Amino acid sequence: MNGTYDAVVIGGGMSGLTAAITLCNAGKTVSVISKGDPVCCLSTGCIDVLNGTERPLKGISELPFGHPYGFVAEDLIIEAHEHFLKIVAEGKIPYTGSIHENRQIITPLGTKKTTCLVPKTMEYSEYDGGDYVHVISFKGLKDFYPTYIMMRLENTGCSVFDAGISSTIGIAEQFEDEHFRQTFADWILRQNIPDGKITLPAVLGIRSSLSIYDDLSRRTGRIFFEIPTLPPSLPGIRLFNCLKNALIARGGQLYWGSEIASVEKLGTIIEGVTLKNPGRVARVQGKAFILATGSFISGGLFAGMDTVHETVLDLPVYYPENRKFWFKEDFFSRGHEIEKAGVEVDASFRPMADVAFKNLFLCGSIIARSEVMKYGCGHGLAIATGYAAARSCEGFIK
Amino acid sequence: MIVRDVIIIGGGSTGCGVARDLALRGISHCLIEKGDFAAGATGACHGLLHSGGRYVVADPTAAEECISENRVLRKIGRKCVEQTGGLFVRLPGDSKKYRDIFLINCDRLGIETEVLSSTRALELVPSLNPLLEEAVRVPDCSIDPFRLCMLNIVSSKARGGEILTHHEVIEIIKERGRCVGVKVKEKTSSSIKEIRGKVIVNASGAWAQRIAMLAGSSLPMTLSKGSLVVTNHRLSNMVINRLRPPSDGDIIVPNEAVCLAGTSSVGVDVPDNLNVSDGEVEVIAREAASMIPEFEDVRLIRTYAGVRALLSSDPCDGRQISRSFKIIDHKNGLFSIIGGKLSTYRLMAEKLCDAVMREFGLKKTCVTAEKPLEGQEELRGYPLSSRLESLKDIVCECELVSRSEVERVIQKINPKHIGDIQHRTRLGMGPCQGGFCSYRAIGIMQETGKISQEESIQILKEFLQRRFKGIKPVLWGDQLREEQLIEYIYLGILSMESY
Numbered sequence: 001m002n003g004t005y006d007a008v009v010i011g012g013g014m015s016g017l018t019a020a021i022t023l024c025n026a027g028k029t030v031s032v033i034s035k036g037d038p039v040c041c042l043s044t045g046c047i048d049v050l051n052g053t054e055r056p057l058k059g060i061s062e063l064p065f066g067h068p069y070g071f072v073a074e075d076l077i078i079e080a081h082e083h084f085l086k087i088v089a090e091g092k093i094p095y096t097g098s099i100h101e102n103r104q105i106i107t108p109l110g111t112k113k114t115t116c117l118v119p120k121t122m123e124y125s126e127y128d129g130g131d132y133v134h135v136i137s138f139k140g141l142k143d144f145y146p147t148y149i150m151m152r153l154e155n156t157g158c159s160v161f162d163a164g165i166s167s168t169i170g171i172a173e174q175f176e177d178e179h180f181r182q183t184f185a186d187w188i189l190r191q192n193i194p195d196g197k198i199t200l201p202a203v204l205g206i207r208s209s210l211s212i213y214d215d216l217s218r219r220t221g222r223i224f225f226e227i228p229t230l231p232p233s234l235p236g237i238r239l240f241n242c243l244k245n246a247l248i249a250r251g252g253q254l255y256w257g258s259e260i261a262s263v264e265k266l267g268t269i270i271e272g273v274t275l276k277n278p279g280r281v282a283r284v285q286g287k288a289f290i291l292a293t294g295s296f297i298s299g300g301l302f303a304g305m306d307t308v309h310e311t312v313l314d315l316p317v318y319y320p321e322n323r324k325f326w327f328k329e330d331f332f333s334r335g336h337e338i339e340k341a342g343v344e345v346d347a348s349f350r351p352m353a354d355v356a357f358k359n360l361f362l363c364g365s366i367i368a369r370s371e372v373m374k375y376g377c378g379h380g381l382a383i384a385t386g387y388a389a390a391r392s393c394e395g396f397i398k
Numbered sequence: 399m400i401v402r403d404v405i406i407i408g409g410g411s412t413g414c415g416v417a418r419d420l421a422l423r424g425i426s427h428c429l430i431e432k433g434d435f436a437a438g439a440t441g442a443c444h445g446l447l448h449s450g451g452r453y454v455v456a457d458p459t460a461a462e463e464c465i466s467e468n469r470v471l472r473k474i475g476r477k478c479v480e481q482t483g484g485l486f487v488r489l490p491g492d493s494k495k496y497r498d499i500f501l502i503n504c505d506r507l508g509i510e511t512e513v514l515s516s517t518r519a520l521e522l523v524p525s526l527n528p529l530l531e532e533a534v535r536v537p538d539c540s541i542d543p544f545r546l547c548m549l550n551i552v553s554s555k556a557r558g559g560e561i562l563t564h565h566e567v568i569e570i571i572k573e574r575g576r577c578v579g580v581k582v583k584e585k586t587s588s589s590i591k592e593i594r595g596k597v598i599v600n601a602s603g604a605w606a607q608r609i610a611m612l613a614g615s616s617l618p619m620t621l622s623k624g625s626l627v628v629t630n631h632r633l634s635n636m637v638i639n640r641l642r643p644p645s646d647g648d649i650i651v652p653n654e655a656v657c658l659a660g661t662s663s664v665g666v667d668v669p670d671n672l673n674v675s676d677g678e679v680e681v682i683a684r685e686a687a688s689m690i691p692e693f694e695d696v697r698l699i700r701t702y703a704g705v706r707a708l709l710s711s712d713p714c715d716g717r718q719i720s721r722s723f724k725i726i727d728h729k730n731g732l733f734s735i736i737g738g739k740l741s742t743y744r745l746m747a748e749k750l751c752d753a754v755m756r757e758f759g760l761k762k763t764c765v766t767a768e769k770p771l772e773g774q775e776e777l778r779g780y781p782l783s784s785r786l787e788s789l790k791d792i793v794c795e796c797e798l799v800s801r802s803e804v805e806r807v808i809q810k811i812n813p814k815h816i817g818d819i820q821h822r823t824r825l826g827m828g829p830c831q832g833g834f835c836s837y838r839a840i841g842i843m844q845e846t847g848k849i850s851q852e853e854s855i856q857i858l859k860e861f862l863q864r865r866f867k868g869i870k871p872v873l874w875g876d877q878l879r880e881e882q883l884i885e886y887i888y889l890g891i892l893s894m895e896s897y
Contacts, residue, residue: 042883044891109837109855113893142793142801145841151851166790230834230887296879297886303874305680324676327873331866331885332859332895338878373885 003253005029006397007390008273008286010260010312011300013038014379015364016292017243018080018386019393021087024250026394031253031284033260033275038240039298043379044228045202045235046105047084047095047117051376054102056116059375068367069381071347072388080387081380085117091242092210096123099380106199108144108227110152116380119235121204121213124197124225130155132196136188140166143230144201159191171203172234175212185219193222202226202234209238255284260312268356270313288359288393291315291343292386295365295372301341308341310366315343315351318368335374342368349389359396363389400560402428404754405580405595407567407609408602409433410440411543411740414550415747415766416599421557422769423751423762428593429559430582432566434818435547438603438669440740441821442704444626444651444658446637447471447479447539448741451486451511452644454503455496460722463742465509468537470744470767477774478545482652484538484637485519487689488531492642500641501534510537523634525690538637540653543740544821545777552773564814565591570598570612570732577613577731586814586853597754600734604669604705615728619736621667622706625674626660627682627872630697630829633657633690640689646678647685654824655797659686659693666705674701679871698872699829709737725750733757793842794835796828804839808846816840816861829877831869833884836861837892855897862888 005028009020012034023030050069053059060069060077069077081099088095097103097117104112105125118125132155135146139162146158161184163171174180188198204226205212216224228235248254261276272285293300293312302311303326308319319341320326326338342365344352349361363385365372372378404420406413409431420427431437450464472479488497504511512535519533520526526533551561562582569581571592579594600609610617632652640648650659662678679701687693709724723738723746733753738746748764755762791800807813807822816836819825825839826832832839836858844854873881888894 042886048890107892109892109894109897111893111896113891113896140791140801142838145838145844147844147851148841148854228891230837230891231883233891295882297882299879303878305683305874323874326878327870329867329870331863332889334889334895336885338873373882373889376890378890 002283003031004285005031005253006286007288007290007393008033008284009290009292010273011038011292011294011298011364012244012254012256013292013294013298013364014040014243014382015386016290017247018084018383019290019292019363019390020247020252021243021250022083022387022390023394024247024252028394028397029251030247031255031286032247033255033258033273033284035259035299036257039294040240040379041236042231042233043236044113044115044233045119045239046115046122046228047081047379047383048114048376049081049099049102049116049380051102051114056099056102056380063375066369067375068345068370068385069377071345071349072384076388076391077384080384081117083387084383087246088239088242091246092208093238093242094120094210096120106149106227108148108201108229110149114376119209119226119238121202121209121224121226121235122228124223125199125227132156132194134158134193134196134198136161136198136200138163138166138171138201138203141168141171141201142166143168149199149227155196157193159193161187168201168203168229168234169206169232172206175203175205176208181212181215181219185216188220188222197223197225199225199227201229204234206234206237207241209234255282258282263313268358270357270360287397288361290361290363290389290393291366292362292364293366295342295370300366303338310343313360315355317341318344335371339371339373340369342366342370344368348392349385361389361393400428400591400593402426402560402593402595403758404428404597404599405430405593406599406601407580408600408605409435409547409563410438410601410603411436411547411743412603412735412738412746413599413601414547414554415743416601416750417554417559417561418550419747419751419764419766420754421554421559422765423755424557425754427554427559428595429554429561430565430567430580430593431563432585434563434815434821435551436543436821438605439704439706440543440547440603442626442702443543443624443740444649444660445541445543445653446649446651446741447541448739449484449536449538450507450509451484451500451504451534451536451538452639452649454507454509455499456643457722458503458507460739461503461509462507463722463745464739465507467742467745468539471541471741472539474767474770475541475546475549475774476770477777478542478549478771480540480652482538482540482636484536484639485514485523485533486536486639486641487519487526487533488641489527489688490529490531492531492640496643497534497641504536511535523636523638525633525692526638527689527691534641538639540637540651541740542653546743549771549773553771556772562591567609567612570609572613572730575730596731597757598732599750599754600732601750604707606707606734606736610728610732610734613728613730613732615730615732617726617734617736618710620708620710621665621669622708623664623666623672623703624661624706625678625682625701625703626658627679627698628700628702629657629659630699631656633692633696638689640685645685647682648689650686650690655828656699659683669705672703672705673867674703674871676871695875697829697876699877700831700868701871702868707736725753727753793838794825794828796830797824797826799823799825799835801842804842805846808843808848812848813843814849815857830880830884831865832861833880833887836865859894859897
């Protein structure tokens with residue numbers, strides 16, 4: 001399956017899909033090449049814009065020079081997130097919150113996690129003092145232990161439902177079924193749960209979480225909120241599916257499960273890539289390319305014993321030199337030095353001037369000095385840089 | 399107050415061996431261990447049951463002890479010994495003369511050898527460096543130190559032995575110049591117990607000096623740290639040694655699903671808080687790769703280190719010091735044992751118990767070499783089929799450990815650390831090193847009500863920090879990739895640092 005597009009996006013995660021959708025909106029023909037489902041599916045699905053502060057935008061303005069957020073003007077960051085909110089609302093997984101203000105949600109450990117935008121199913125996940133919170137778990141579920149949460153809350157109780165299956169994805173699939181929901185709602189009503197909120201692990205459906213959530217609230221007359229679980233995480237999967245569907249609806253082409261075998265270049269221009277597909281080889285050509293392959297987890301970067309390289313185009317990578325300094329001693333320190341590794345870009349999201357490619361743009365955590373864990377800025381940075389890189393790319397294609 | 403004839407300090411292989419030996423001779427005893435069994439050098443060694451080949455040139459006494467104990471353990475401990483066989487490989491540039499002396503000495507000591515051509519050696523272990531000159535086959539084996547300790551304890555418990563793990567000796571009680579008992583502190587509750595005995599056995603390995611000092615004595619010993627790395631999978635089904643004088647990183651031992659490679663030898667002052675340096679890892683990986691080239695880019699999942707307690711007080715080079723052992727009678731009711739090795743633990747226990755029997759004026763002889771270790775019948779080994787039976791219930795995906803297995807251990811031993819569960823089930827010993835399953839194991843511990851809720855987070859935090867310490871020196875490649883995901887789970891999803 002060969003094709004020629006205005007823009008070819010390499011990497012189907014948050015930043016790549018954001019960039020692709022943005023370019024589609026601008027009337028460009030776009031394809032996305034991805035090795036597989038992205039790290040987004042392992043995430044909480046919440047949009048961390050910049051944690052460690054109450055006001056993310058103010059925090060961003062105070063970031064050290066060289067952080068990729070610095071290449072995106074504040075109004076563009078706001079615009080990118082508004083664009084995101086529009087897409088997820090269209091895709092029936094509306095998000096709550098505002099980029100101007102962070103919020104805190106309950107984690108499966110009962111701690112508070114700072115984040116910014118959350119799916120509507122987590123809207124009520126905020127502590128408000130002594131209000132009663134009832135924790136629902138599911139029999140045999142190995143990644144959710146109500147005791148962790150109950151020890152952190154003052155006023156709380158717990159019930160366990162037997163869904164006949166013990167994986168989050170399996171239970172989520174059950175919730176897609178109306179009869180199951182009725183059974184579950186009836187069971188809730190029989191528990192005589194005191195007034196207050198009801199929380200449960202994020203298992204309320206895969207495809208139709210919003211209507212499942214509303215349906216449960218209606219049937220029981222109770223306020224629910226989901227707690228994002230360990231990977232694989234339903235809110236992350238829903239978010240990814242939503243963006244993927246938004247791209248398809250806009251005419252974007254997907255090359256899924258495809259690794260890049262070779263890259264064709266002529267001087268300072270990348271002409272096309274060849275995909276390693278089972279069966280026949282596909283060649284994808286584009287006027288411009290966007291590299292959104294992420295950092296180490298997603299495989300955009302790979303660390304040797306003492307070097308780091310970029311896996312698709314072998315672009316020069318910035319990284320702390322001595323392996324001894326890659327990680328701090330403390331596991332809980334947030335922000336190991338190795339997090340700075342990445343490809344350095346200029347203000348138009350192209351690799352730095354000494355790198356030859358004129359039609360290549362980068363977005364997401366492959367960009368050097370992103371330090372996503374240190375700043376708690378994963379999805380927010382992906383949205384902002386994906387949107388901004390797409391804008392820059394659009395200007396180039398014109 | 400507990401009263402027993404003998405108090406054993408240390409739950410490593412020596413202490414556990416002494417407990418079994420005394421039990422079989424009908425002597426009442428109490429064993430005190432500050433952590434879990436095999437928590438010191440016993441659990442932090444290669445798990446190699448030496449044929450003696452390694453010491454045959456420089457230290458024939460140690461070699462002779464090794465081969466004789468090797469035969470004994472293969473006979474009495476079938477379920478904790480894997481009879482892998484071993485190869486000493488000679489690479490281009492390695493001394494031919496050394497090889498000749500090696501063969502002569504093996505012959506003299508009765509260590510069975512077979513010289514193999516490089517072709518034959520490669521047939522046996524295809525991952526070997528194809529440039530090897532030749533290999534010598536010896537009866538090296540792989541041994542499970544945790545299991546070994548626990549099986550020795552079975553005999554002790556069955557005969558009324560009192561076993562106190564997670565208890566630390568804080569005082570040795572002396573009366574009229576003689577050691578008559580100890581005070582121990584329970585680790586979690588800090589409650590103090592007093593135990594009285596006629597003889598105290600100091601089998602605390604690297605901590606032996608500390609214990610001797612509590613009794614007002616001292617020991618001629620030196621500490622040498624040995625570091626090892628763990629691979630993601632088995633690269634060889636035989637033990638692989640380098641045919642040359644013992645040096646860093648020249649042993650590779652298959653163990654369950656992985657291989658262990660090491661060791662280094664670095665003098666240290668204290669036995670606690672060991673760190674493995676990046677330099678040590680690089681040396682071990684490079685040396686191992688000279689024998690098995692795959693080591694160059696194999697995924698290393700962890701490092702660990704143990705401290706050998708060696709005889710003599712000359713700390714300049716740990717490798718020059720004999721690996722044989724010594725029993726010291728402090729003439730005040732305290733007996734210390736230092737030196738030796740896992741392979742000869744039983745012999746060490748036998749000699750020590752002989753000394754104790756002389757002290758008591760009793761005649762009963764040792765039978766530990768003849769009687770198979772008790773409790774082996776119940777062991778299931780590592781059958782994949784039985785682990786797959788409860789697939790739905792798996793809490794540790796790397797090592798296929800089920801929830802019911804974890805619950806069984808919790809009910810049985812009342813664990814206070816994830817390590818206690820790890821050693822008994824292999825939970826958390828795979829590629830993610832407990833990244834996913836430690837949160838689950840503690841969740842389960844909490845649900846059974848065996849630990850308080852506040853305790854649980856503390857245990858999880860300690861585990862993650864200790865785990866990270868072991869992984870940090872091998873963070874590159876896929877292990878780095880996995881670690882970033884684990885970091886995301888505990889900090890990004892669970893916000894654990896906010897505790």
